[in-house]
Amino acid sequence: MTAMAQVEIRPYEGLINRVYEIFSIVDKxxxxxxxxxxxxxxxxxxxxLAGTMRAFMVPRIRGVSLKFLRLVKRWLDxxxxxxxxxxxxFLVPFNFPPEIVHCFEGAWPITSxxxxxxGVVALEGQGERYWDYAMGLxxxxxxxxxxxxxxxxxxxxxxxxxxxxxxxxxxSCDINSKTHEFLxxxxxxxxxxxxxxxxxxxxxxxxxYKYFFRLVEDMEDFLGEKxxxxxxxxxxxxxxxxxxxxWELWDMHKFSPCPVPNVFSLxxxxxxxxxxxxxxxxEVMQAMVDLSKERLARGLYPAEAEVxxxxxxxxxxxxxxxxxxxxxxxxxxxxxxxxLDLIFPQAIDPTSRESMLTGMAEIAxxxxxxxxxxxxxxxxxxxxxxxxxxxxxxxxxxxxCGHHSCKQTWSGxxxxxxxxxxxxxxxxxxxxxxxxxxxxxxxxxxxxTIDEFVNNVVKRREAPARAIG
Ligand code: SF4
Numbered sequence: 068m069t070a071m072a073q074v075e076i077r078p079y080e081g082l083i084n085r086v087y088e089i090f091s092i093v094d095k096x097x098x099x100x101x102x103x104x105x106x107x108x109x110x111x112x113x114x115x116l117a118g119t120m121r122a123f124m125v126p127r128i129r130g131v132s133l134k135f136l137r138l139v140k141r142w143l144d145x146x147x148x149x150x151x152x153x154x155x156x157f158l159v160p161f162n163f164p165p166e167i168v169h170c171f172e173g174a175w176p177i178t179s180x181x182x183x184x185x186g187v188v189a190l191e192g193q194g195e196r197y198w199d200y201a202m203g204l205x206x207x208x209x210x211x212x213x214x215x216x217x218x219x220x221x222x223x224x225x226x227x228x229x230x231x232x233x234x235x236x237x238x239s240c241d242i243n244s245k246t247h248e249f250l251x252x253x254x255x256x257x258x259x260x261x262x263x264x265x266x267x268x269x270x271x272x273x274x275x276y277k278y279f280f281r282l283v284e285d286m287e288d289f290l291g292e293k294x295x296x297x298x299x300x301x302x303x304x305x306x307x308x309x310x311x312x313x314w315e316l317w318d319m320h321k322f323s324p325c326p327v328p329n330v331f332s333l334x335x336x337x338x339x340x341x342x343x344x345x346x347x348x349x350e351v352m353q354a355m356v357d358l359s360k361e362r363l364a365r366g367l368y369p370a371e372a373e374v375x376x377x378x379x380x381x382x383x384x385x386x387x388x389x390x391x392x393x394x395x396x397x398x399x400x401x402x403x404x405x406x407l408d409l410i411f412p413q414a415i416d417p418t419s420r421e422s423m424l425t426g427m428a429e430i431a432x433x434x435x436x437x438x439x440x441x442x443x444x445x446x447x448x449x450x451x452x453x454x455x456x457x458x459x460x461x462x463x464x465x466x467x468c469g470h471h472s473c474k475q476t477w478s479g480x481x482x483x484x485x486x487x488x489x490x491x492x493x494x495x496x497x498x499x500x501x502x503x504x505x506x507x508x509x510x511x512x513x514x515x516t517i518d519e520f521v522n523n524v525v526k527r528r529e530a531p532a533r534a535i536g
Contacts, residue, residue, distance in 0.1 A: 087146075099130075131354045135334050146227065163176075184213075186220070238263040296420050313352060369396050377465065378465050382406060383402070386504065438452070457491065
């Protein structure tokens with residue numbers, strides 16, 4: 068297998084290495100770019116990256132996008148810098164709060180699902196070669212493409228290698244936890260883990276906190292570094308500020324037409340899963356709030372009217388940002404957020420080490436997927452969260468998409484759809500396809516299906532949403 072990896076994928080062809088190189092373009096972009104400059108840039112970019120940049124660089128969001136792209140670049144820089152300076156890099160899944168890693172002077176987090184997404188949006192071939200590589204090794208195709216694309220690259224042993232893996236998917240997603248465990252064993256690097264208790268009673272929560280404190284001790288032992296309280300406080304204060312801004316942005320979604328651009332849903336969790344707890348995260352969250360307020364005040368909206376307000380119940384599609392987020396917005400279909408925005412951030416009490424760690428443990432317990440798929444009944448908890456969010460944001464429809472192999476959500480999707488209709492009269496469109504792999508269902512087919520759903524179901528509803536329940 069090693070020989071195969073060396074022949075087929077060379078170091079400069081690894082996903083992280085390629086994404087890092089291609090993102091170096093971000094450092095060269097000026098703060099303000101004219102339409103002409105943006106157009107000029109498109110001519111020199113590879114087509115996949117050009118498509119993504121076109122979506123992010125539409126004039127109405129350009130300023131915020133540049134800030135976000137810089138944050139992503141600094142996050143990638145941080146991992147490379149860590150390797151140069153002897154810090155340790157932890158590979159974490161998206162539902163592990165990265166601020167816990169940022170609390171350590173000697174550690175840096177990289178997130179498998181974010182890396183897969185960066186590969187899909189920026190690289191020629193959209194990361195499919197890494198998925199194929201993993202399948203070629205005999206890994207099952209019911210693996211989660213969200214992480215398997217990046218893990219497939221790591222398995223080639225020719226890419227950037229983390230120093231350890233932290234997994235907190237035990238008891239919330241079997242395939243995610245197994246994938247990360249397999250990677251750690253295969254690369255022969257430590258696996259640190261945090262198990263979710265399915266029991267959400269007081270006893271279960273106490274037990275979860277115990278596991279969390281144990282994980283922090285394991286991190287301290289591995290890094291040879293005791294957490295410094297002052298450094299933690301700084302991280303916690305940044306996280307608290309970002310959380311306040313999260314809720315401000317959430318509230319801005321309640322206006323109709325929605326003043327929050329569709330792609331901010333993705334930007335929000337892009338920030339949450341990478342740099343939460345840093346000043347960069349606060350800056351990007353603030354920029355999104357400011358722009359949305361300005362759009363509200365000036366009545367700006369990119370379509371003639373808002374014709375549908377959709378809440379996506381799990382993930383969105385990432386292989387064509389313009390084809391999904393911007394296309395919807397320009398057709399008056401608001402994307403109010405998706406399951407990955409169900410972050411429910413809370414203020415952490417900065418009084419002591421104990422209070423800060425307890426606050427972070429509670430945040431970890433409520434992260435998306437952990438909270439829903441790791442509940443004692445995944446369909447009930449998922450439904451409760453979606454019905455609450457759709458009521459709060461005044462959604463008039465829901466859309467489910469995931470990926471072909473997400474057994475967790477597929478097993479509950481139709482139950483959630485039926486109950487959502489019964490409780491709140493909100494129809495759900497269930498889409499086939501894969502969020503990260505375009506060859507499953509092309510974006511044009513998805514657009515047609517969404518269009519038909521909006522015209523034939525959402526616009527023709529007899530009773531308004533929330534008539535019952
Ligand atoms: S629940 Fe689904 S989307 Fe989440 S990690 Fe597991 S397989 Fe992937």
